[in-house]
Amino acid sequence: MDTLLETKTLPQISAFRPTVIPLPSSKSESNRALVIDALTKGKNKLHNLAEARDTQTMIRLLGENPPIYDVLDAGTTMRFLTAYAAVTNQHKVMTGTPRMCERPIGILVEALREVGAEIHYMNVEGYPPLAVHGIKEQKSNKIKMRGDVSSQYISAMLMIAPVLPMGLELELEGKIGSRTYIQMTLELMREFGVQHTWEENTIKVPHQAYQSTTFHVESDWSGASYWFSLLACADSGGLFLEGLKENSLQGDSKIVEIMDRLGVQSQFEKGGVRLTKQPVKGLASWDFTHCPDLAQTVAVNCAIIGQKAVFTGLESLRIKETDRIFALQQELAKFNAQLVEEKEGAFTVIPSVKMPHEVRIRTYDDHRMAMAFMPLMTKTRVIIEDPAVVNKSYPSFWKHVGLVEKEM
Ligand SMILES: O=C(O)C1=C[C@@H](OP(=O)(O)O)[C@@H](O)[C@H](O)C1
Numbered sequence: 001m002d003t004l005l006e007t008k009t010l011p012q013i014s015a016f017r018p019t020v021i022p023l024p025s026s027k028s029e030s031n032r033a034l035v036i037d038a039l040t041k042g043k044n045k046l047h048n049l050a051e052a053r054d055t056q057t058m059i060r061l062l063g064e065n066p067p068i069y070d071v072l073d074a075g076t077t078m079r080f081l082t083a084y085a086a087v088t089n090q091h092k093v094m095t096g097t098p099r100m101c102e103r104p105i106g107i108l109v110e111a112l113r114e115v116g117a118e119i120h121y122m123n124v125e126g127y128p129p130l131a132v133h134g135i136k137e138q139k140s141n142k143i144k145m146r147g148d149v150s151s152q153y154i155s156a157m158l159m160i161a162p163v164l165p166m167g168l169e170l171e172l173e174g175k176i177g178s179r180t181y182i183q184m185t186l187e188l189m190r191e192f193g194v195q196h197t198w199e200e201n202t203i204k205v206p207h208q209a210y211q212s213t214t215f216h217v218e219s220d221w222s223g224a225s226y227w228f229s230l231l232a233c234a235d236s237g238g239l240f241l242e243g244l245k246e247n248s249l250q251g252d253s254k255i256v257e258i259m260d261r262l263g264v265q266s267q268f269e270k271g272g273v274r275l276t277k278q279p280v281k282g283l284a285s286w287d288f289t290h291c292p293d294l295a296q297t298v299a300v301n302c303a304i305i306g307q308k309a310v311f312t313g314l315e316s317l318r319i320k321e322t323d324r325i326f327a328l329q330q331e332l333a334k335f336n337a338q339l340v341e342e343k344e345g346a347f348t349v350i351p352s353v354k355m356p357h358e359v360r361i362r363t364y365d366d367h368r369m370a371m372a373f374m375p376l377m378t379k380t381r382v383i384i385e386d387p388a389v390v391n392k393s394y395p396s397f398w399k400h401v402g403l404v405e406k407e408m
């Protein structure tokens with residue numbers, strides 16, 4: 001039997017105590033900083049690393065260096081450590097949860113093989129588990145990679161590029177998804193002293209040394225999005241989200257613009273961002289190509305507040321922690337809302353017409369399914385199945401909501 005989190009309707013935000021939300025640190029920034037730190041032999045000072053399980057798994061595997069890297073359900077940890085094991089010439093088995101072994105990795109494996117890595121599929125071609133045997137000699141420094149499946153393959157190659165004896169010239173083919181995450185990787189590499197050029201579709205990273213530095217991880221904008229959505233569901237009130245910056249490396253800071261249309265005004269102050277409830281301006285459509293992790297937050301929000309909207313750029317949602325399109329369609333239907341497919345990657349959110357007295361939300365081993373549906377608690381009684389699923393990115397989520405005393 002799953003653990004359940006049951007709640008009566010949440011109070012209005014203005015009644016929340018405290019209204020200051022501490023927020024978790026970004027797992028995306030943390031996992032990049034940790035891989036770069038490992039490549040510089042740990043000479044850096046990394047502050048505010050994430051409590052997220054994905055980051056704690058990265059820290060544990062890099063620290064203990066076991067022969068089998070079991071990344072559990074952490075996509076970045078799988079992709080970044082595969083490239084790391086190859087460039088540091090290690091023999092490693094890369095594996096994870098059953099779902100992780102259904103998430104494709106062929107594009108990264110091909111790219112690593114082209115530069116000279118020996119990698120074998122241990123079960124199904126194109127998917128983990130993998131046997132990685134390292135790069136003995138660099139075979140090529142010019143490679144092409146598709147950009148439309150996952151940016152994590154590209155980030156993984158970029159982070160090892162300066163360590164490769166001949167550096168790397170990466171030509172990105174086709175549509176590029178999650179471009180902001182590639183930019184985050186390159187900006188973080190710059191913070192550690194590595195230069196690059198990006199002209200049209202080609203990113204060049206010459207062979208060079210990472211420089212030791214002090215790096216402070218920002219709060220997590222994806223985790224912040226649930227608080228924007230909660231306020232958008234309220235009649236009035238405000239929240240202060242700690243540790244967020246106006247000039248963020250994280251593409252999910254786009255939530256500021258999206259929520260400005262859906263009734264939340266943001267004002268950056270020292271130490272974070274102040275959110276104030278305002279009238280809804282309306283959101284006719286939004287393209288999530290470069291911020292896919294915000295799609296669930298905004299879809300559930302539109303369904304609750306009565307905003308019909310067209311969402312595009314959702315292609316990558318089917319290969320994440322779960323098939324997020326299917327999961328959203330099932331769970332939105334429970335309060336009479338819909339996510340209707342118009343064409344590949346494009347959907348219309350049709351808001352709820354009638355709110356039931358109670359909704360039981362399945363979470364499909366996906367942290368974002370649990371967190372995205374939290375604001376529904378302002379409208380009806382909600383039961384969340386497997387609430388501890390949030391630990392992947394935001395272990396103190398339910399504590400911050402005020403529903404439990406301790407992390408689960
Ligand atoms: O590089 C990263 O830190 C991430 C990239 C994105 O994945 P895709 O590039 O697969 O869209 C995002 O969904 C994921 O949560 C984190």
Ligand SMILES: C=C(OP(=O)(O)O)C(=O)O
Nearest residue numbers: 073074075076293320321
């Ligand atoms: C997709 C996600 O993570 P990953 O791909 O790193 O497992 C996520 O956190 O929403």
